[in-house]
Amino acid sequence: MINLGIIGTNWITHQFVEAALSTGNYELTAVYSRKLERAQEFGERYGEVEYAVDLTTFFGISHMSTVYIASPNSLHFEQAKQAILAGKNVIVEKPAFSTPEEMDEIIHLANEHNVFFFEAARNIHERAFKTVADFLPLKDQIIGADFSFMKYSSRYDLVLDGEEPNIFSTHFSGGALVDLGVYPIYAALAWFGMPKESHYFGKLISTGVDGLGIGILRYEDFDVSIRTGKIGDSFQQAEIYLDYGTLVLNAVNSIEEAVFHDRNHERQEKLPIQQVENPMSEEADAFAAVIMNPEDQDLGVLYESWVELARNVNQVLFDMRKSAGIIFDADKK
Incomplete structure (x- = not known):
């Protein structure tokens, strides 16, 4: 226990x-x-x-x-x-x-x-996420992707009233990219690996953080676009473009449906996605497996892959913030 x-x-x-x-x-x-x-x-x-x-x-x-x-x-x-x-x-x-x-x-x-x-x-610990990973082909068959996670935060009302809530504060390392954009970035890096370049074009608000923005992750042969925000809502689905069709997801932060459409518009394939009652139960279970079985070599390899992925996501978030001119207090230490 x-x-x-x-x-x-x-x-x-x-x-x-x-x-x-x-x-x-x-x-x-x-x-x-x-x-x-x-x-x-x-x-x-x-x-x-x-x-x-x-x-x-x-x-x-x-x-x-x-x-x-x-x-x-x-x-x-x-x-x-x-x-x-x-x-x-x-x-x-x-x-x-x-x-x-x-x-x-x-x-x-x-x-x-x-x-x-x-x-x-x-999101990376959900079975639905692995179902998509297992479906995806080799990277040389991927030609692009568009991921979006943008949801209006009621705390932005406080910003409009002249206040500075934590999630919109440079002092507390806030903003749309790090709060919501982290999900599509995790998805991209988990599925496609570390990009060669990363760029972010953010709309900065009065507190100095980004309210919304568009990011580009550049890979060897394709790009992934990232749209994120906390001062507006997006209802876009996520799409992964393959050289023989398109995989459409309801989202990448919490996958509830995934459907592949072939290039000739003749076939659709719905991936077997199972819902869980609490969206955090799968990550809690995954962490417990590692903690309770420290000598298990396979789990040890899996754990190290999570750590390396976390390191890479952190670097990409930092590079994207830097490209957009978003400076946290933590950057000055």
């Missing part, structure tokens, strides 16, 4: 905890919040849970083995570092870290202290 502690008391943390408990491999052990009342309000539905309002006390809980971190983006690095130094595995909500330097240091520390680091990019 994995004794889980959590940092961050928002809706996504509830969703992860419920997903983790549903696998039968986790038990919620501890909740951290700067305010005791908020921690207790979060944990009351889960039975007996320990609470902490300072991180030293929280990481000092000896029987807590794994920490899920869903705090504001810019806080992930220091919290993950402190957890690893305390001997805890870390599951860090995407985007895990602000810069490649932060990512490299956490990967190094995790290896040095013999613990696991996972970035909680749930």
Whole structure:
């Protein structure tokens, strides 16, 4: 059983905890919040849970083995570092870290202290994602792709009123690209590998981050376009163009349907996609398999592939931000 502690008391943390408990491999052990009342309000539905309002006390809980971190983006690095130094595995909500330097240091520390680091990019752990991966041909038969994830955030209303919520703040490493664009970038890199070049054309808002934008990932023989945003809505499907047809997905962040259309418009093939009740249960199950079987060589190879993918996604996000002139406070450290 994995004794889980959590940092961050928002809706996504509830969703992860419920997903983790549903696998039968986790038990919620501890909740951290700067305010005791908020921690207790979060944990009351889960039975007996320990609470902490300072991180030293929280990481000092000896029987807590794994920490899920869903705090504001810019806080992930220091919290993950402190957890690893305390001997805890870390599951860090995407985007895990602000810069490649932060990512490299956490990967190094995790290896040095013999613990696991996972970035909680749930889409790549879904069975539907693997179904698409198994269907795709070799890269020399791919001629392009268009991925989109753009959803209006009610917190943008606060920006319009002159405020600066965390998700739209350079201080907290926010913006559309890192919050939503990370999903299509993860999909592209998981399916097609590391691009040769990456570019981003972002619409910057008053707080200095991107409200929406269009990215280009350039591969040897094709390009992938990325559309993302938090100040508007997109209803576009995702498409992967092959030299013999087109694979149409409802989305890449959570695949519910995938249909292949052949080049001659004579045949359609619907891929077998199965839905799960909680979209985070498959990643929670995948992480548990690695944590509970540290000597399994096949799982070890799989884990290393996730770490390398996380490193590559972080680098691409950084390069795309740089090309758009988006500067986080973390970049200046």
